[in-house]
Amino acid sequence: MLTTKERKLIQSIRKGNTRAFSELVNTYKDLVYTLTLRMLGNREEAEEVSQDTFIKVFNSLEHFKGDSKISTWVYRIAYNTCLDRIRLRKSRKFLDVGEMQDFIFTEMDTALDKMVREERGRLVGQCLAKLPSEDAGLLTLFYFEEKSLLEIENILNVPVNSLKVQLFRARKKLAAVLEGHLKPEILQNNG
Structure with missing residues (x-):
């Protein structure tokens, strides 16, 4: 399943080529960070877990x-x-709801587009943070990382049919959280 380039990269890393490992890290660091940030909801923790991930990869x-x-x-x-x-x-019981915020979005065409997109992203990020981590991770892989169900099956080691059910349930949960978040805002703006 590996390409010739990937095989050569792995062989080079196994032989101790640190530049080859840097290339692997540079290729996947943004994607890993995005996933960890969405699942953990905290930048510092996402950075730590991203580093831990690459240590485990190595x-x-x-x-x-x-x-x-x-x-x-x-x-x-x-x-x-x-x-x-x-x-x-969870074992340390120090989960703080305040940690579940603060998402950054980049490169917008105009200042207004940037503000609208940031607000929408902040809302989705806050709502994702209210979901169980497994649901937030699945939604992130499918929608934000645009992974196919087959790729997610390999990542999570869960059959595609089960993923479809989990994805359906996660979307329902996210919709309910979004609706609960938007209703007060709509009522406030129309009242």
Whole structure:
């Protein structure tokens, strides 16, 4: 499933070429960070988990068989590392709702478009943060990272049919949260 370029990159990393590993990190760092930020809702934690992800990638590269794309493998590690962090967070019981905000969006055509998009993004980000982490992660992979169900199946190790059901339920939850968030705003603006 690996391309010739990916095979050569992995072989080079396994031989100790640090530039090759930097190339791998540079290729996937933004995507990993986006996933971790959406799942964790906190920039500092997302940065830490992103770094942990690449440490795990480096340490387990020797065992990577190449039966999936590198991107799928890296996403699976990032997703599982996020879940580990969430479990740790729950065991320490220091989850703070205030941490579930502050999303940054870049490059808009005009100042007005930027403001509208930032507000919409902030709203979606806040609503995603209110969902269980698994739902937020799934929605992020499918909609924001535009992964196919087959790619997500490989990342999460969950059958496509189960993913369809989970995605349907996650969308329903997000719609309910969005509706609950928008109703007071609509009533306030029309009242």
